[in-house]
Amino acid sequence: MNKSLKKGMRIILMLIILSLISQIVHALAMGPSKQEFVYKPSLKGYLIVQNTKDIEQRVLITKEGELSEAIHIDKALITLKPHEKKRIEYVIKPPRNKTGIVKSRILLIEMTDSGSMVNARVGVAQQIIIKYPYPDNYIDGKIAISAPSYKQPVTFSISLTNLGRNDLNTSIEFIVKGPTNQEIYRGETTSFVRKGETVIASQRWQPTNPGNYYLEVFVRYKGGVRKFERTFHVPGDELIVKNIAIKNFRLGGIARIDIDVESNTNVVLRNIFAVINITTLDGRTISTIKTTPITVKPFEKTVLQGYWDTSNVEQGNYLFNVFIDYGIDSTSKVFKAFVSLDKVSFNNLPTGRVISKSSNSLIALLIAIVIILIALNIYWLIYLKKKS
Amino acid sequence: MGFKKKTYLVILLLIAMAFFSHLVSSDLSCEITTTCNAIDLLHLSNITNAHAELPNQTFYSYKLCCNSSTYINNSCGPNSVTFLKLWNITNSHVEVSTQNNYNYNACISSDTTISCEVLNECLTNQTCLVSISNTTNAHVGNCSEYPYKICCFHNSPPVIHSIEINPRPAYTDSNLSCTVNITDIDNQELQINFSWYNGTNLYTSEIVQSYGGIITHNLTNEIQQKNENWTCKVKAFDGYQYSNELNTSIVINNSKPTKPELLTPLNDSTITNRTPLFSWSSSDKDNDTLTYEFNLTIINNICDNLPYYNSSINSNSFTPSFNLCVDSTYEWRVRAFDGEEYSDWSDIYNFTIMSWINITIVNPEMDFGTIQIGSSDDTTDNSPEPFIIVNNGNIEVNITSRAESQLWERAPLNTSFFMYKANDNESGSINLSTSITQWVNVSDTYQHLINELDWEDIHDTARVDVYVESPLDEPPGLKQANLTFIGGAS
Numbered sequence: 104m105n106k107s108l109k110k111g112m113r114i115i116l117m118l119i120i121l122s123l124i125s126q127i128v129h130a131l132a133m134g135p136s137k138q139e140f141v142y143k144p145s146l147k148g149y150l151i152v153q154n155t156k157d158i159e160q161r162v163l164i165t166k167e168g169e170l171s172e173a174i175h176i177d178k179a180l181i182t183l184k185p186h187e188k189k190r191i192e193y194v195i196k197p198p199r200n201k202t203g204i205v206k207s208r209i210l211l212i213e214m215t216d217s218g219s220m221v222n223a224r225v226g227v228a229q230q231i232i233i234k235y236p237y238p239d240n241y242i243d244g245k246i247a248i249s250a251p252s253y254k255q256p257v258t259f260s261i262s263l264t265n266l267g268r269n270d271l272n273t274s275i276e277f278i279v280k281g282p283t284n285q286e287i288y289r290g291e292t293t294s295f296v297r298k299g300e301t302v303i304a305s306q307r308w309q310p311t312n313p314g315n316y317y318l319e320v321f322v323r324y325k326g327g328v329r330k331f332e333r334t335f336h337v338p339g340d341e342l343i344v345k346n347i348a349i350k351n352f353r354l355g356g357i358a359r360i361d362i363d364v365e366s367n368t369n370v371v372l373r374n375i376f377a378v379i380n381i382t383t384l385d386g387r388t389i390s391t392i393k394t395t396p397i398t399v400k401p402f403e404k405t406v407l408q409g410y411w412d413t414s415n416v417e418q419g420n421y422l423f424n425v426f427i428d429y430g431i432d433s434t435s436k437v438f439k440a441f442v443s444l445d446k447v448s449f450n451n452l453p454t455g456r457v458i459s460k461s462s463n464s465l466i467a468l469l470i471a472i473v474i475i476l477i478a479l480n481i482y483w484l485i486y487l488k489k490k491s
Numbered sequence: 492m493g494f495k496k497k498t499y500l501v502i503l504l505l506i507a508m509a510f511f512s513h514l515v516s517s518d519l520s521c522e523i524t525t526t527c528n529a530i531d532l533l534h535l536s537n538i539t540n541a542h543a544e545l546p547n548q549t550f551y552s553y554k555l556c557c558n559s560s561t562y563i564n565n566s567c568g569p570n571s572v573t574f575l576k577l578w579n580i581t582n583s584h585v586e587v588s589t590q591n592n593y594n595y596n597a598c599i600s601s602d603t604t605i606s607c608e609v610l611n612e613c614l615t616n617q618t619c620l621v622s623i624s625n626t627t628n629a630h631v632g633n634c635s636e637y638p639y640k641i642c643c644f645h646n647s648p649p650v651i652h653s654i655e656i657n658p659r660p661a662y663t664d665s666n667l668s669c670t671v672n673i674t675d676i677d678n679q680e681l682q683i684n685f686s687w688y689n690g691t692n693l694y695t696s697e698i699v700q701s702y703g704g705i706i707t708h709n710l711t712n713e714i715q716q717k718n719e720n721w722t723c724k725v726k727a728f729d730g731y732q733y734s735n736e737l738n739t740s741i742v743i744n745n746s747k748p749t750k751p752e753l754l755t756p757l758n759d760s761t762i763t764n765r766t767p768l769f770s771w772s773s774s775d776k777d778n779d780t781l782t783y784e785f786n787l788t789i790i791n792n793i794c795d796n797l798p799y800y801n802s803s804i805n806s807n808s809f810t811p812s813f814n815l816c817v818d819s820t821y822e823w824r825v826r827a828f829d830g831e832e833y834s835d836w837s838d839i840y841n842f843t844i845m846s847w848i849n850i851t852i853v854n855p856e857m858d859f860g861t862i863q864i865g866s867s868d869d870t871t872d873n874s875p876e877p878f879i880i881v882n883n884g885n886i887e888v889n890i891t892s893r894a895e896s897q898l899w900e901r902a903p904l905n906t907s908f909f910m911y912k913a914n915d916n917e918s919g920s921i922n923l924s925t926s927i928t929q930w931v932n933v934s935d936t937y938q939h940l941i942n943e944l945d946w947e948d949i950h951d952t953a954r955v956d957v958y959v960e961s962p963l964d965e966p967p968g969l970k971q972a973n974l975t976f977i978g979g980a981s
Contacts, residue, residue, distance in 0.1 A: 127856075132849035134763065135818050136886055136980035155849060155883075167937070210977055219856035221898070221957050221972055223878045227848045228891075228979035247793035260793040303793055 130155045131162065131213045133227040141299050142235045146195040150229045152211050154183035161214040164191070168207030170231060173197050176209070201235045203266070240267040240326040242296065248318065252339040256307040261320055261331065263304065265296040271324045277306045278319040282369050282401075287316070313339045314369030314401070341368040342375065342399065342429045344436040349447040354413055358447070362394065362407040362425055372399040372429050377407045380424040389416060399429075418443055519559045519605070519618040519645050523633050527556030532565045532620065533575065533597045536582070539632035540624075544581035545595060551581070555621055557599070561645060564600045571600030574607040574620055574641050575631075586627035587639065593627075604646040604731050613642035616677055648732035649675035649703060654739045656723050662746045663776045667710040669723035671737065673703045679729040683708075688722040689715070703727075715743045717777040746776035748827035748834040751783070751807075756842040763847040763885050765815050770808040771825050771837060779829035785809055790820045790841070797821075817846035817886055849884040850978035859959055862970075867960035878955040879916055880976060882944045888978040890941035890953070894933045898972035901962040904935045908960045909972065913941045916952035920945050930958055933974065943981050 132153040140146045154160040160183045166174045176193040183189060193209070212226035243264045250257040259277050272295055279288035294304045310316070313336075320331040345363040352358050362377050376396040382388050394409035407427075423438040439450045523538050531554035535541040544551050546565045557563060567573065577583040577595035586593050587609045599605055599620075609626070613619040613634075622637035623629040634640055652672040658665050667687075675681055685708035686696040699708055708723075715721055720742050727734040751773040756762050775781055783804040789797045794816035801809065815821065820843045827834040854876045859868045870877040882888055892911070894904050902908035910930040915921055922943035931938070941953050955976070 128851050128853050129855045130849070130851040130883075132847060132884065134845045134847040134884075136846035136848050136884075136888075137818065151845075153849075155851070208977075208979060212975055212977070215855075217856050217973065218971070219858045220970055221857040221859070221959070221974060223852045223855035223857070223955075224895075224973055224975040225850050225852045225855070226975055226977040227850055228977050230980050245793065247795045247797070249796050249798070251796070251799075262793045301791075303791075 128156070129213055129215060129223060129225040131160070131211060131225050131227050133211055133229060135229070137230045137232060139232045139234065140195070140197075142197060142201075142233055144196065144199075146197065146233070147192065148195060148231065149190055149192045150209065150211075151188055151190050152181070152183065152227075153188040154186060157185045159184055163210075163212045163214050165210045165212065166207060167210060168231075169205050170195065170197060170207035170233065174207065174209065174231065180214070195231065195233070197233050201233075202238050203235055203241075205233045205235060207231045234264075234266055236268045236298070237266050238268070240269055240271055240324055242266070242271065242273060242322050242324050242327065242329055244320075244322055244329060244331055246318065246320055246331050246333055248333065248335045250310075250335055250337045253310045253313040253337045254339060256309045257335075257337060258305055258307050259318060259320070260303055260305045261322070262301055263294060263296050263322060264301040265298050268298060269325075270295070270297045273304075273322050273324045275304050275306075276321040276323070277308070278321070279308055280317040280319065282315055282317075284317070310337045312367050312369065312402075313337045313341050336431075338431060340434070341370070341431055342366055342372060342427060342434055344377075344425050344427065344434055345404075347423060347425060347438045347449055349411075352413075352445060352447050354416065354418065354442065354444045356413060358411045358413055360392065360394070360409045360411055360423075362409075363404065364399065364407055364427070365404045366399045366402050368431075369401045370431075371401060372431075375399050375407070375427065375429055377409065377425050377427045379409060379411075380426070381411070382422045382424065384420050384422060389421070413442075416442060423449070519557060519563070519643060521555060521557040521618055521620050521643075523553050523621070524556050525552045525554065527554040529556050529558035530563050530565055531556050532599055533631075534581075535621075535631055539636045541631045542582050543575070543577055543585050543597070543631045544579075544583060545577060545597060548581045557618075557620070559601070559645065562602045563605070565598060566600055567596050567598035568600055570602075571598040572605050572607050572643070573598050574643060575623070578628075584628045585623055585631055586625075586629060587623070587641075590627045599643060601645065604648075605643055606646050606731055607641060607643040609639050610642045611638055611640065613640050614644075617642040617644040644677070646729065646731040647676045649673055649679075649681050649727040649729050649734040651725055651727060651734050651737045654723065654725055654737040656721070656739055656741045659741060660744045661715070661721075661741050662744050663715060663717055664713050664746065665715070665743075666712050667715060667721060667741070668707050669710070669725065669739075670705060670707040671725045672705055673701070673725075673727050673734065675703045675727070675729050675734075677729060678702060679731075681727045681729050681734075683725060683727045686724040688724065690720055694721075717743050717745050717779075719743045745779075745829065745831045747832035748773050748775045748779070748781050748829050750835040751825045751827055751837040753823070753825065753837050753840045756840070758838075758840040759842070761843045761845050763845055765817065765844055765885050766811050766813075767815070767842070767844075768808055768810050769823060769825075772807055773825075773827040773834060775827070775829050777829065779831075781807075781827045781829055783807065783809075784826050784828065784833075785823070786825070787811070787821055787823045789816065790822060792816065792819045794819060815844055817844050819844060844885070846886045846980065847884045848886065848888055848978050848980070849882070850888070850890075850976070851881040851883055852976060853879040853881060857957060862959065862961045864961050864965060865963045867958065869958040870956045877957065878974075878976070880941070880944065880953045880955060880978075882946045882951045882953075882978065884946050884978075887943045887945055887981040889939060889981045890944060890976050890978055891937040892933075892940045892955075892974055892976045893935055893937045895935075895973045895975060896971075897935075898933075898959065898970055899962050899965050900968075901964045901966075905932045907932060908962055909933045910958040911940070911974070912956050912958075914954050914956070915950070916954040917950040919950040921953050926953075933972075937977065940976070944978070 132155050138148040208228040210228050247260045276291045288308045290306045317334050322329040343365045348361045349358050374396045377394045379392040381390040392409040394407040426435040441448045531546045533555040534544045534551035535553040536551050573588040573596040575585045575597040576593040578593045619634035620641040622634050623639045624637045654671045683699045687694045722740040724738040726736040751771040754770040785801045787799040796813045822841045824837045824839045826836045897904045898909045912930050913926050925942040927940050
């Protein structure tokens with residue numbers, strides 16, 4: 104068999120395999136998943152449907168729900184080439200005299216011919232939501248929280264939509280609670296929301312420490328109160344490595360290493376252990392020690408303990424790299440140590456330092472001011488002398 | 492006021508005089524005469540075909556008498572020029588100064604430089620003193636007499652009036668040039684030496700030949716680096732004297748990074764990735780390491796973690812660690828920082844993230860084989876395989892399901908002869924408490940089967956097990972039913 108024939112057969116085989124693979128899955132994609140409308144006598148919507156398979160696909164378009172009669176789509180069946188996307192537009196003539204939220208769905212179902220006993224067909228649905236005016240005053244809302252770090256303010260945002268029949272003045276109260284439900288912060292703002300419109304109101308709060316918190320938002324308006332709530336997490340420096348110590352040290356023996364840690368969060372930290380990588384100053388690892396796992400309570404100061412076999416360790420300078428992964432994040436600190444026969448002396452090495460950019464220019468400014476003052480004084484002295 | 496005006500005029504005049512004084516030519520005029528009220532440089536026996544004597548002798552009545560606006564003298568000394576040599580102090584033949592046969596020098600000296608040479612015709616800026624019959628052992632005559640003319644002139648050194656480096660301020664990519672304004676009142680060809688120093692190190696030194704005016708010398712393009720101190724030193728030489736030397740320096744400024752060009756997501760695009768790759772390009776002429784400030788805001792909506800600001804991005808791309816909200820439009824921009832200066836903010840790009848439902852059913856055909864009358868089978872033992880539903884979209888979905896037709900002839904839908912249930916296929920994929928996880932009858936109307944099928948790749952797969960039981964009175968034959976699974980927003 105010549106080479107080109109072999110190659111041709113391989114390609115045919117691959118195509119057959121690919122064809123088989125593509126046929127043993129059913130798939131369909133569509134977006135957007137929702138279309139929300141404020142009631143109007145005539146509305147226009149769209150959806151984008153995609154054939155995600157490598158073979159041509161027939162898709163049935165149907166409707167269901169309260170508005171199914173009101174949704175007008177030109178086609179009931181479409182054909183999609185492999186990976187083709189199609190935009191389908193439709194018109195809704197929603198019925199009058201409804202109130203509140205009315206939902207329906209447009210269903211797109213892959214039409215397949217199957218011969219097995221139980222066959223699955225895949226379909227995707229776009230939800231259509233029409234917001235009719237509520238009979239009375241009604242405010243709907245959703246909240247979002249931006250909490251990048253406990254060192255920065257947390258921003259609470261609430262999006263308020265007036266679904267009632269009147270423009271409304273709203274009072275929005277933000278309450279932050281800790282994990283034991285104690286109130287930590289309370290702030291209030293107001294917002295005017297015209298009927299059918301949406302406004303966004305925000306509030307900022309500066310946390311003092313990381314941890315888990317609970318937000319309650321009360322929206323009060325004429326004739327109603329809405330409550331929105333969420334838990335949220337404020338990250339950053341949850342666990343701090345404070346110090347390292349080795350007591351009763353004898354070179355050649357087993358030494359106990361104590362690492363002082365402090366929790367800075369209101370969350371219980373479980374299964375907390377440190378990995379201590381001991382290296383020479385040129386980076387050669389001589390030991391890696393794991394401390395016994397413990398649970399650290401909120402804001403607790405505690406000690407992580409590990410044991411170091413120093414049988415092959417020589418006197419000299421070493422670096423103790425302490426690393427703790429506490430799940431939410433991790434922390435590390437490097438200590439420089441001198442190991443002698445009966446003592447390990449630690450020097451805390453700063454792992455990072457911020458140098459103020461303005462310090463040099465400030466000194467220069469001060470020097471300039473002093474020089475100017477001296478010059479002024481000399482001038483003044485000469486002037487007075489001459490005058491006298 | 493009149494007094495003040497006068498004072499100003501005097502000051503102006505003095506400045507002008509000071510400025511132009513060096514431009515005034517110091518002329519030299521000579522004649523052979525018997526009555527000399529100026530400086531006699533040589534005595535002659537006659538006006539032509541003459542013997543000569545030194546000016547300190549008194550035998551001859553014809554004198555080479557020279558006058559100048561500047562001081563001149565006939566003494567021979569360090570600043571003098573020998574214009575002729577004499578065989579003797581008097582009654583002497585002469586030779587040109589470049590000959591070495593005679594020992595008595597006839598000199599002209601001055602405060603300024605005087606130069607003499609032997610030519611057949613003196614140049615326009617030169618003054619002919621005498622002419623001689625030969626280069627040695629020669630007679631002397633007036634200038635029209637013999638072919639060898641003794642031509643002398645006062646030389647004035649060239650003057651550099653100003654120097655500047657351009658452009659100012661200068662950057663790494665600037666083409667530095669050094670421009671001088673040079674004059675030489677003798678209008679001689681000048682050799683102008685431009686020397687460029689980087690700090691105290693000489694980088695290059697080049698000589699430009701010119702007759703003066705505004706002369707520019709360019710440094711090699713873009714050789715300079717940020718914070719370097721470049722100096723241009725210039726000195727000119729007219730063949731006799733050097734000019735004054737002037738220099739000027741410039742410190743190369745930091746170049747701020749270029750305004751970032753946003754690459755992805757494209758402006759006005761609609762995407763489905765909720766953690767899109769934001770990428771941009773920017774450069775720095777100084778090759779400084781750049782960090783970036785990134786700003787992302789949501790338009791007319793709210794979303795967790797937004798607005799988002801990050802001032803310490805070390806590369807020219809960024810992927811958020813959190814999911815952006817769907818069906819929202821965002822604006823983003825970037826600026827670069829080179830450690831000293833910020834670039835301009837980039838243009839603002841916007842993009843929309845569309846919610847996207849993408850459902851795949853793996854193994855969609857389920858074959859139980861032959862089922863005996865009254866017996867049952869299900870997929871919980873993976874034989875046959877259950878339906879595997881994968882959410883490849885970007886939002887959580889609910890799966891509703893119904894059968895399009897009944898499986899058994901003798902058992903309608905909504906009976907325990909045909910049931911299904913859902914479960915995680917990857918831990919955490921679905922909400923187990925609200926999904927149907929116990930056998931329920933398959934219905935001909937849509938019913939909620941799976942709630943909150945997650946979309947993140949680590950847990951986005953659910954399984955649907957099917958139970959079939961043959962009714963006791965079911966006739967033999969091929970049995971078939973289609974189940975439709977619809978994925979919609981949760």
